[in-house]
């Protein structure tokens with residue numbers, strides 16, 4: 010698109026700080042390409058909820074839909090009851106805009122310190138299902154607050170929903186050198202959902218005969234992520250297991266300050282959303298301490314998704330060279346300084 | 358008890374091999390104490406299922422109930438459809454015998470190599486709920502095998518079930534030097550179950566005012582387990598999160614070859630069950646390669662549970678000194694050699 014209409018949801022806590030730097034780098038990456046960014050700020054999150062009681066109205070959603078993509082900072086604040094903003098805003102965006110592919114790379118950049126003694130070459134991507142599983146909000150409770158309370162949570166999995174994300178994961182695996190796909194689930198306990206996932210992977214494998222498939226229970230997958238993370242190429246998994254594995258993946262590749270994500274609607278019936286994996290981190294908000302790198306790498310995913318691959322490569326290279334030199338830096342930079350440095354590297 | 362009536366479920370794969378060594382060490386630990394072991398072998402697992410189609414009959418269960426404790430090796434075999442033995446045997450034992458406290462220590466013994474570069478002092482215990490959550494088997498599917506399949510899994514959580522395990526975890530935390538309890542859940546997404554857990558922890562805290570409580574989402578907990586595992590003292594969590602966290606905990610403390618567990622019925626209305634965290638490992642079964650240490654440490658938990666604390670300490674010390682010297686060993690010992698060495702240390 011000649012004009013990139015970008016919906017910006019800076020959100021809570023450090024969200025504003027990291028998004029500002031993400032936008033700076035985005036501008037730098039698009040400079041000279043002919044594509045201009047037109048941003049619309051959406052006032053969503055804790056402030057809005059306190060002021061109006063609203064999380065995400067139909068009007069907000071309609072307005073957001075009229076954009077090519079969404080850049081999101083972080084959602085969540087201790088002054089708002091747990092779940093209100095997560096379910097009412099963040100997950101509502103993912104579900105309403107049919108972000109069924111939640112893409113989260115796990116890549117250890119040269120120069121970055123891992124908590125693992127011997128991480129090896131780590132370069133995988135998690136394809137986390139984004140619109141089903143235990144995230145559907147299909148739970149409830151009776152006799153709340155009494156000794157007889159029962160609280161249920163339902164994980165909903167459909168052939169339609171599993172097949173589309175599995176096919177996307179296979180296509181990604183087929184396009185990578187190693188062509189390897191690992192299904193992660195817990196089919197020995199969650200037999201109904203697990204067997205649906207397993208059968209679907211077997212069936213879709215026929216369309217991608219070059220892709221090698223293996224399977225790990227989610228508990229075993231956490232073991233391999235710390236003992237042999239280089240064994241992974243593409244992981245496909247459900248919404249909750251994907252949530253857990255991607256925080257662990259972030260931890261072993263340098264921390265959530267570096268972990269990018271893309272909530273993709275592959276059918277392009279609604280804008281996709283790009284956000285760092287980290288949260289709003291209220292403890293360090295407003296202090297210029299947040300690392301905007303995860304947001305900047307999410308911007309690279311945004312550019313890639315919009316077909317601006319050259320610009321995406323430039324952003325990634327800027328991050329890679331910045332990370333390679335961090336070890337020798339004499340001091341820790343502020344959020345704005347990192348953003349400025351990355352933008353300068355992108356500009357070249 | 359003067360006679361310890363022990364039900365032995367060696368099970369599948371390496372189960373037989375590690376249980377044999379566990380029993381050897383148990384005998385050594387009880388030598389001279391006046392307590393004698395009387396074992397009953399239960400033929401349960403893949404062989405029995407193939408021969409009879411049975412996993413665990415009412416008769417088996419009744420016979421097992423007539424024991425003071427159960428020592429279990431491992432359950433599961435690739436020749437049996439996934440879920441059949443796990444649900445029909447292992448989980449059936451845990452549920453039928455009301456093993457609501459699934460206790461899994463995460464301890465890094467001196468001399469043991471962690472995959473973490475700088476693990477620090479790791480010594481925590483996970484209190485995993487054992488009779489509720491997504492493990493209840495309350496799932497189902499419709500239109501199986503068609504494009505319209507829907508497969509659901511229900512996590513059931515009750516005030517009764519959550520409160521009793523939370524109280525047990527508080528009591529354990531209160532008895533430890535650091536007196537710290539971390540609740541792990543995902544209450545910003547699984548709001549109904551999560552809020553029940555949270556309210557319960559707050560309420561029971563009033564009975565244990567000395568215990569400091571904090572909370573982590575399950576995804577964040579995996580980060581801390583690899584970046585700062587020494588922050589944990591007692592973790593209390595649901596059945597599925599506990600399954601995931603304890604495999605990760607095992608990985609960072611030297612692997613599942615060392616990870617012990619106890620499925621405890623604190624009300625002693627049925628025998629408790631002691632088992633290594635690892636599975637049946639069909640790939641190495643029958644080769645004498647399995648490390649029996651996890652089973653031996655589970656035997657120590659068994660002795661502790663039966664009030665034979667001195668014997669339990671001796672087994673733990675034997676393991677600790679054996680582990681401390683493994684680094685300087687010239688070769689890897691077989692399953693039987695490790696068992697023999699541990700028994701000798703216990704005796705000596």
Ligand SMILES: CC(C)[C@H](C(=O)O)[C@@H](O)C(=O)O
Nearest residue numbers: 085095099252286545546576
């Ligand atoms: C904030 C929360 C709802 C969210 C999730 O669980 O998906 C976050 O942890 C993430 O991974 O993006």
Ligand SMILES: CC(C)[C@H](C(=O)O)[C@@H](O)C(=O)O
Nearest residue numbers: 197198228433443447600634
């Ligand atoms: C074999 C399986 C059913 C079991 C579980 O999920 O509880 C195992 O992973 C464990 O942790 O004991």
